[in-house]
Amino acid sequence: MVIILRDNPAQKQIDTLVSWLKEKNLDVHIVKGAGQTIIGLIGDTSKVDMDSIKTMDIVEDVKRIQEPYKNVNRKFHPDDTIVAVVPGVKIGGGNFQVMAGPCSVESLDQVLEIARSVKASGAGILRGGAFKPRTSPYAFQGLGAKGLDILKAAKKETGMPVVSEIMDISKLSLFEDVDIIQVGARNMQNYELLKELGRTHKPILLKRGLSSTIQELLMSAEYIMAGGNSQIILCERGIRTFETATRNTLDISAVPLLKELTHLPVIVDPSHGTGNARLVKPMAMAAVAAGADGLMIEVHNDPVHALCDGAQSLTLEAFGSLMESIAKILPFAYKR
Ligand code: PEP
Numbered sequence: 001m002v003i004i005l006r007d008n009p010a011q012k013q014i015d016t017l018v019s020w021l022k023e024k025n026l027d028v029h030i031v032k033g034a035g036q037t038i039i040g041l042i043g044d045t046s047k048v049d050m051d052s053i054k055t056m057d058i059v060e061d062v063k064r065i066q067e068p069y070k071n072v073n074r075k076f077h078p079d080d081t082i083v084a085v086v087p088g089v090k091i092g093g094g095n096f097q098v099m100a101g102p103c104s105v106e107s108l109d110q111v112l113e114i115a116r117s118v119k120a121s122g123a124g125i126l127r128g129g130a131f132k133p134r135t136s137p138y139a140f141q142g143l144g145a146k147g148l149d150i151l152k153a154a155k156k157e158t159g160m161p162v163v164s165e166i167m168d169i170s171k172l173s174l175f176e177d178v179d180i181i182q183v184g185a186r187n188m189q190n191y192e193l194l195k196e197l198g199r200t201h202k203p204i205l206l207k208r209g210l211s212s213t214i215q216e217l218l219m220s221a222e223y224i225m226a227g228g229n230s231q232i233i234l235c236e237r238g239i240r241t242f243e244t245a246t247r248n249t250l251d252i253s254a255v256p257l258l259k260e261l262t263h264l265p266v267i268v269d270p271s272h273g274t275g276n277a278r279l280v281k282p283m284a285m286a287a288v289a290a291g292a293d294g295l296m297i298e299v300h301n302d303p304v305h306a307l308c309d310g311a312q313s314l315t316l317e318a319f320g321s322l323m324e325s326i327a328k329i330l331p332f333a334y335k336r
């Protein structure tokens with residue numbers, strides 16, 4: 001981090017600033033030019049509040065040279081993190097996984113039919129929402145604890161590990177048998193939730209917020225990792241833009257960029273990313289080509305009657321066809 005001082009600061013003011021910085025365990029390097037004085041900070045600046053320095057009278061500007069995230073930064077951890085979901089099911093470091101299933105758990109029969117079919121098509125992980133974050137309070141809110149019991153039964157029957165979304169940390173004990181805990185787009189910046197999940201040893205699927213930057217996503221992952229949990233999978237699921245022809249704008253460039261910035265695995269959700277079942281396969285293929293470590297796909301046995309997100313849900317057959325296409329391009333996927 002570099003602090004640029006205003007013209008001709010009094011030495012006393014410089015001394016006060018320098019001793020304040022040293023109290024924060026930072027080494028300072030002062031460069032006095034003809035008209036400008038610059039202070040370089042050496043050490044871990046991730047905990048330094050840039051804004052409070054900027055408000056000081058003698059400071060003209062502050063620039064970060066290092067990223068504000070450390071644990072998730074690839075610079076400090078060059079090897080890919082491999083998330084071990086259950087024995088034999090890994091994501092990252094060359095391990096590609098597809099998570100598939102309904103948007104919402106509706107009944108045991110529904111989940112079982114979908115689970116058996118997506119497994120036969122090659123999905124490794126079953127998804128299903130039990131606690132649903134809906135825009136309208138009058139829309140189906142999910143089956144709650146009963147939904148998690150249904151997922152548990154499907155896991156027992158098929159052997160597939162399961163992923164489901166948590167919305168409130170008070171429900172954490174219900175997620176004991178859930179293999180991956182999902183933090184949805186709307187909760188990406190629920191920092192109390194992230195801190196608590198950081199204290200667990202469960203794999204966490206962290207979805208990018210609707211209007212979140214790549215750096216904000218990485219800072220949210222940093223919250224989880226700072227708590228001691230490094231089993232984090234990032235998910236690009238589309239962001240809000242001016243475009244209304246699709247539900248969101250799927251940011252495929254986030255995949256190679258995230259993989260450059262962080263060692264964590266990155267997957268893509270083209271279902272929420274487009275909101276349109278016809279666009280799911282081409283965007284899934286694009287995500288794979290761009291180097292994603294996996295996909296999350298919404299699949300329903302009867303999309304027309306789905307209680308949630310039917311328009312973006314693939315039929316069982318369409319999912320099988322997507323998996324065939326993915327298998328063809330996977331060997332040619334971009335590798336950094
Ligand atoms: C979901 O995966 O069911 C979901 C609600 O996704 P998102 O948080 O990305 O909207």
Ligand code: MN
Pocket residue numbers: 103104272298308309
């Ligand atoms: Mn959904």
